[in-house]
Amino acid sequence: MTNLLQIERLTKTYIRGTETIHALDDVSFSMQEGEFIAIMGTSGSGKSTLLNILGALDQPTGGTLRLRDEPQRDIFTEPAATLYRQQNIGFIFQSFHLLDDLTVSENIALPLMLKGVDATTIRQRMDHLLEHVGLSRWAKHRPTELSGGQQQRVAIARALIAEPPIILADEPTGNLDFRTSTDIMTLLKALNKDQQTSILLVTHDAQVASYADRILYFHDGRIVADQPSTGELGPIMETFERYVRSV
Numbered sequence: 001m002t003n004l005l006q007i008e009r010l011t012k013t014y015i016r017g018t019e020t021i022h023a024l025d026d027v028s029f030s031m032q033e034g035e036f037i038a039i040m041g042t043s044g045s046g047k048s049t050l051l052n053i054l055g056a057l058d059q060p061t062g063g064t065l066r067l068r069d070e071p072q073r074d075i076f077t078e079p080a081a082t083l084y085r086q087q088n089i090g091f092i093f094q095s096f097h098l099l100d101d102l103t104v105s106e107n108i109a110l111p112l113m114l115k116g117v118d119a120t121t122i123r124q125r126m127d128h129l130l131e132h133v134g135l136s137r138w139a140k141h142r143p144t145e146l147s148g149g150q151q152q153r154v155a156i157a158r159a160l161i162a163e164p165p166i167i168l169a170d171e172p173t174g175n176l177d178f179r180t181s182t183d184i185m186t187l188l189k190a191l192n193k194d195q196q197t198s199i200l201l202v203t204h205d206a207q208v209a210s211y212a213d214r215i216l217y218f219h220d221g222r223i224v225a226d227q228p229s230t231g232e233l234g235p236i237m238e239t240f241e242r243y244v245r246s247v
Helices: 048-055 080-088 104-115 117-132 147-162 178-196 233-245
Strands: 002-016 021-033 036-041 062-067 091-095 168-170 198-202 214-219 222-228
Touching: 002 048, 002 168, 021 048, 021 062, 021 198, 021 222, 036 048, 036 178, 036 233, 048 168, 080 091, 080 104, 091 147, 104 117, 104 147, 117 147, 147 178, 178 198, 214 233, 222 233
Parallel strands: 036 198, 036 214, 091 168, 168 198
Antiparallel strands: 002 021, 002 062, 214 222
């Protein structure tokens, strides 16, 4: 595998009155092309802060982010931040963030429309993704006419249409029931394997984390364990209890 992301001594500090809060505290890890990494931790452990920084939605206090061994020094100010996201990142959120005034097709196509991609390319990619996520029949529907699971499939297709090398997913199953969550995670795993899309996913759910190749366990802004995933819930929960709950 080829090195895709390198995070070196990343920190994020907030000052609240006289208190200093270390949201991220000396975080370092690498991500390979085609790798699926889950991040587990308690609330406030720094998981979402990390995703926001990797997506250039927030700026770190210190540390280095490298993409394919190239330092990304200017990605936290505009217009470089937008360009970085357009070229490298697809986002999937817990709240689907779909536009109710647009159809399913239009929501999916939006990233390419904003980039000025020609209509033929947009249509080809959109039709392929609609079929891939099982939504061809709902292409002309509005998001409000879909179930939660279907809306998340639209969000996944939208994240993939620009063919980004990295998908950042923040609790993508948090608003879904168990069966729908399983469907969504099966879809993400298939996309990861079939298209070699690298996925970094934040979750508090061991079942969701079990789909990943590797799990980073966070506590108080630090990585307290970094282990390969066997796909079995028992070892994941045991590690979570040992390194996170008991810290």
